[in-house]
Amino acid sequence: MDLEFTEEEKAFREEVRAFLKEKLPARLSDKVRNGQNLRKEDMEEWHAILNARGWLANHWPVEWGGTGWTVMQRAIFEEEVSKAHAPRIVPFGLSMLAPVLIKYGSEEQKKHYLPRILDGTDWWCQGYSEPGAGSDLASLKTQAVRDGDDYIVNGQKTWTTLGQYADWIFCLVRTSNEGKKQEGISFLLIDMKTPGIEVRPIKLLDGDHEVNEVFFTDVRVPVANLVGEENKGWTYAKYLLTYERTNIAGVGASIAAFEQLQQVAKTTMRNGGPLAEDPLFAARMAKVEIDLENMKTTNLRVLAAAGAGHAPTAESSMLKIRGTEIRQALTDLMRRAAGSYAQPWIHAAFEEGFNGEPVGPDWAAPVASDYFNMRKLSIFGGSNEVQREIITKSILEL
């Protein structure tokens, strides 16, 4: 048993910290810390800074512009960027599509798309969920029918995160209705500028525009845009879901959120004393903190095993469930900490450069919206109930 990071890992952490101190613009980290909305340009700016250092696609193979980092280095990096309140790396092109292309794409596809993901030429979005295909994703109906050198795509995707910014969408489409439903799915790359595509915003409960519906009406897609083989898309989709689970626990984000909560609880007065000394609030905080301390070690155990070649299955699902529960619990406590001041909803305060009259504690403006927004964590990426199914399958083997 040795729970210490190696000297190399400690040095690496320092290197990441030094980089963040020097290169992470305060304007961006302030926005993240204050819960303000990031614009497309903000995310692109941060991507470009990381790319200049060669750290944007840190999990890709070196030959395609990756870093060759160990799983532990990647975890350290994720933790430090979260703690520094850096914008998150937009995952759709970098973490979702790229690994699939690298493993299953043609040489032409790799050479064409990967550099454009790296330099920000293409913004990708994910076309998986449909109105009738959520947890039961394989029941998807969006159809691609072969017509000469094209597919003609008809159907609807939904919950398409940041699709309003996207140049391209990677889609799961149905190319066969024969046999098992998983065996008629293909993985298709579609230019969002193709005629017949319509993007409609979905306003979420926090009032923000984060996700969209994408409609396809007789959209012509060149067959060259098929990834891998026709009707093998489910294999690629599953690979995408199991790949890159190093950050599934969101440990860095939770550490940052807990530190913020601690600060708030220390300074916020309730019933004549600091909130941190209110016995019931202190107990709620301590329970989350202990769960997080345990989670950090659970995460490291899974990473150490992954580094030794053990592919996590049930463990990834456990990390997803508990990691999201902890993050949700932290937004719940921030909401409680604000007391009455969780209620005011001054939407302009969520935008950069707001200089209106502040209301209540300066941290309180986004906490209720954050809490509502973070309900998504236990729903997306395989709902926490689907994760329990995965755990059960793996341990019960029934």
Added chain:
Amino acid sequence: MDFSLGEDRQMLVDSVGRYLADTFDFSAREKAIASSEGWSRAMWNGLAELGVIGAFFREDAGGYGGSPFDIGAVFGEVGRAIAVGPFLETLMAGRVLAATGRSEELAGVISGETRITFADTPMMGANGSPVAPMHAASNGDGWKLSGGKGVVGYVAGAELIVVSAQTDTGTSLFLVRGDAAGVSIRDYPLVDGGAAGELTLADTPAELLGSDGEGQALIDDATAAGLTALSWEAVAIMDVLRAQTIEYLRTRKQFGIPIGKFQALQHRMATVALEIEQARSAAINAAAALDKAPNVRDAAASAAKYTIGTVGKLTAEEAIQLHGGIGMTWELPLSHYAKRLTMIGHLLGDEDEHLSRYIALRQAAA
């Protein structure tokens, strides 16, 4: 970073596990807990010969190990076999002997010749409040102790007892011989097997351990080690309960199919499995912090006790519930694992006490 036990420690674990599997199976355990002493001295002596007790203590104290992970690894095997005996008491009292330079007595403990226990819990009276607080006074020809201690593990037949008492200066620790004048014991079996007793001392001669009034730091150190040990024991018991419950879900059929096919049961099992991994991490964290500064050590120990308390209750209750009626029977070893796991919650403070202590420690550090 390496989460394996390491080769030497794995060998120790394997030999302890084999010894307990061979000599202390369920029927041997039944015999031991039904005996007048409530445990098996033969098993204890066998373990001592294997070097198990020595593994609790460092080489400079005459032991063969003593690292937090040595302690954890051995207690894991104790849990896997739900072995009864003064493991916790020996660890805690022995740690005090080691810290106060009593190498002669400790050597006897390590060899298995000398039985020792640790008496720190106040005696409770019929009305639910503490009675007969232990106090110590020195009258020129040595210290004398009077008062009571409650639920002292394996106190009957112990040759040595480490006792906490108040002096004019403060909390102090003393070494009492089991056959000393004024020692009286009312012993009884425990609900999860094993034995304990109410200890009453009346003008009993005792030797001061360490310095007068400075016993609390020794108690805190012994308690941190005890909490770490219990955490590892508890996680091992959880592993057994999990394996047995999974096997039952796979094989027990109702409505024509294995009950593990029912989603209501599947999700409960998945939650238990997840919580056990968190408990394992808590136990590892406690061990990793045991040699650190007292506030860091105690926060990790309390976090672990809180975690194994809540997860232990969940695991024990779910194991019984998912087994249905058979889980209620004495005949099934499972129920004895569930009882032991639940009773670990009652040792050295429960999850509420440790959550409170954790909060206090964190607030003091902030």
